[in-house]
Amino acid sequence: xxxxxxxxxxxxxxxxxxxxxxxxxxxxxxxxxxxxxxxxxxxxxxxxxxxxxxxxxxxxxxxxxxxxxxxxxxxxxxxxxxxxxxxxxxxxxxxxxxxxxxxxxxxxxxxxxxxxxxxxxxxxxxxxxxxxxxxxxxxxxxxxxxxxxxxxxxxxxxxxxx
Numbered sequence: 367x368x369x370x371x372x373x374x375x376x377x378x379x380x381x382x383x384x385x386x387x388x389x390x391x392x393x394x395x396x397x398x399x400x401x402x403x404x405x406x407x408x409x410x411x412x413x414x415x416x417x418x419x420x421x422x423x424x425x426x427x428x429x430x431x432x433x434x435x436x437x438x439x440x441x442x443x444x445x446x447x448x449x450x451x452x453x454x455x456x457x458x459x460x461x462x463x464x465x466x467x468x469x470x471x472x473x474x475x476x477x478x479x480x481x482x483x484x485x486x487x488x489x490x491x492x493x494x495x496x497x498x499x500x501x502x503x504x505x506x507x508x509x510x511x512x513x514x515x516x517x518x519x520x521x522x523x524x525x526x527x528x
Contacts, residue, residue, distance in 0.1 A: 384447055
């Protein structure tokens with residue numbers, strides 16, 4: 367004879383927009399890096415790199431600095447989405463995500479394996495779309511009645527949000 371266990375509901379705390387953005391930027395960063403890393407397994411890629419070429423570009427300090435910059439921006443967005451004031455975090459996420467859409471599409475053009483690079487780009491674009499959605503729909507708070515009647519509180523609050 368068995369006794370029936372009561373069904374319990376799992377706790378599901380609300381996740382802040384900041385945490386969602388940081389998680390999405392982390393996911394984007396890993397996808398962005400791993401598509402490049404796994405791309406080294408494409409036949410001929412390592413040989414081209416050893417010959418000093420990546421896609422149509424000569425390997426140089428400018429190329430490497432550009433590649434590092436393109437990788438560093440999503441890395442910093444993880445931190446910035448958690449630490450910047452709400453308005454700046456929202457704006458930065460919107461601007462950077464929009465700028466990375468054409469970068470992502472361009473990376474497909476450099477891929478020799480269309481299915482592999484195409485899948486990578488689609489996954490990256492999905493994460494960028496999530497970032498845009500989270501940032502665009504960031505909830506707003508209505509001013510409280512006390513803040514409306516006390517101009518000093520409103521000024522202090524505006525300085526904190528800025």
